[in-house]
Amino acid sequence: MSDFIVEAKGVTKVLGRGAAQVHALKDIDLSLRGGELTVLMGPSGSGKTTLLSILGCILTPTLGTVRVCGRETQGANAEVLAKLRRDHVGFVFQSYHLFPTLTASENIQLALDIRGVHGEDARAKSGDALEKVGLAHKIASYPHELSGGEQQRVAIARAIVSNPSAIFADEPTAVLDTKNGQTIMGILAEIAKDPAHGVLVVTHDSRMTSFADRVIHIEDGCLVGDERGSAGDAAILTTVRAGRRT
C-alpha cells in the first residue's frame, strides 16, 4: 500500500450533457501525503471545487481512478462514497454550513453522531476539538452568536473531531478578513503538521500560500504547477503535465 492519503490518476470529469457538456477536469494526476498542507489555487471555473469534490469522495471521476486511504472510489454508489467520507474525510466549507439550531458543541458532536459516537464520549471529543481551535469558552454558543472567524473555527473543529486522514477546505478564508483568514490558515497548518492528516485547501488568495507546504495551480481543468516548500521557497517549482493543457 502507498503512503499517500489520497491518490488520483488520470482523473477526467465531464459535467453536463450535449451542447452544455463541459470537461471540468482533464487527466489529472495528484497525490496528497499526510503531514502536508497543500494549497490548490486557480481562477474561477478552473475546476478547483470539482477536483476537491472528487478527491473528497463526493463526486466520482468520469475517467481515471481515485484512492482514498487505499480505497478506490470508482463505481462506488452514493452510500459507499458517504461511508468513505465518514471514515476518512473531513470538510471545511466556505460558508461554514453550521447548523443554526445547534450549539458549537452540538455541531461538532453531530460529526461524531453520524459515525456512531454518542453521549459523554462525543461531548468530551467535541470539547477537545473546540479547545484545539481556541474556542473552548464558546461550547454552548449558537452560530449566530459567533463571529465569522469563530464559526469557521467551529467548522474546522467539526472536520477534525473524527480524526479523518484527509481534510478538505473549500475557500475557508474567502469571507473572512485578513486577520481571521490568517488565524484559520494557521490552525489548518497546525493540523497538517500531524503525519496522520493531509490537508488540502482550495483558495483564491495567494497570501495564504505562505502557510502551505505545497502549492498546486490549476487552470482550465489541468494542473499547471506544483510548488513545494514553505513561504519564500517557491524556487522548487515543477510544471506538470503542461503538455496536456488544451
Add this chain to the structure above:
Amino acid sequence: MPLNLTLASRNLFHDRLRFVATTIGIVFSVVLVMVQMGLYFGFGRMVTTVIAHTSADLWVMRHGTKCFEDPSLLTASKLTHVATTDGVAEAIPLVIGFSGWILPSGEITPVFVVGSDLQTLKPWNVTDGTVQALSTPGAVAVDRTYFERLGVSGIGSKANIRGLPVSVAAVTDGIRSFTTTPYIFSDLSQARAYIGIPSTMVSYLLVKLRPGADLEHVRHDLQASLPDSEVLTPAEFHERSRSYWLFGTGAGAALFAGAILAIIVGMVIVAQTLYSSTKDHLDEFATLRAMGSSNGYIYSVIIYQALLNAVIGFAFATLIGFSVVGFTRSGALPVLITPTLILAMFVLTVVMCVAAALGAIFRVVRIDPVMVFTR
C-alpha cells in the same frame, strides 16, 4: 436525547409559525377522526342500549327482524310453547312500539313504548321514583332529558298516551334514543294499550334458561320448532341491530367517510409542512450528506420531526376530544371515546405523520452533497 432527535426538535420549533400551522392541521385532522369514530361507537352503543340492559339468555323474534325497534310481531301463543321447551326456565313477553304522547296543551309528540315484566327488562339509572311503582295502573317511567318535550316536570306529572291517562312514577337519567323519540317504560299490559298491540301478539319473547341448561341445545330446539321465528343470543341481536343502523341505513358509512376524509386532510397538511420544512433545511441535509451521513441518519431526522408533530398534535387533539365527549354527554348522540379508540388514534396519527414524511424523504434522497460548495 439522541442528537438526531435534538436536531429534529430544534428544526421543528425553530420556525414557530410553521410549527403552529402543522400542529393545528394535525389537531384538526385527529379531532375530526376521533369525533367521527367516537360518534360511530356512541351510535353503536346507543342503538343497542336496551338489548344491553335486558337480562335474557335468548331472544325470540319474528323472522327477519332487523333491529330492536322493528315493529314485527309474534303470536302470543308461542309463549306457552317456548316456556315449556326443555331447558327453558321462563319466557317473558315484551312489547315495543311507537305511540303518541299527548301533552297537557293537547299537542302530540311521538314516544317509543317498552313494556315488559319490569324484571327481565326494566328502566335503569332510575334517579327518582321506583321501578316497582310502574306496576300501578297508568304509571310510566320517562327520562329526565325529555321532560320539556313531554311537558312533564317529574314524579306525579300527568299526560295521555293514545287517550289513556298516564302518570310519571319513575324518572331515569341517560336513557336516550338516537331517534330522539323518548323511551317510555311501563308494565306489559299497559304498554299493549298504549301501543295498540292486542293480547294475542307480542314483539319479543325473552327466554331465561334453567341453571345448567345448554344454550346452544335449547336454541336449536326452539329454532327447529319455530320456523317462522328467529332465536338469537343477546350478542347476536346486539350485532344485528348495530349493523342495521350503522350500515343498513348508511349512517356508519357517512361517519367512516368523514373519518377517511379527515385522515387525508391531515396527511396532506403534515406532508406539505414537512416537505416545506425539509426544503428550507436542504442545505443542512446536504451538509450532513457531505459529512458522510448515511441516508438512514437523515431519514431519522425527518421521521423524528414527523413523530414529534404526531405526539404534540395528538396530545392537543385528545384534550379537545375529551372536551367534546363532555360537551355531548347529555346530547342526543354522545361521542364515545374508549381507551381502545385513543390507542388506535395514536397509532393512526403516528402512521399518518410518518407516511406524510415520505414526500420529504423522497426530496432528501435527491440531494446532491456537492451543493454545499456552491452555497
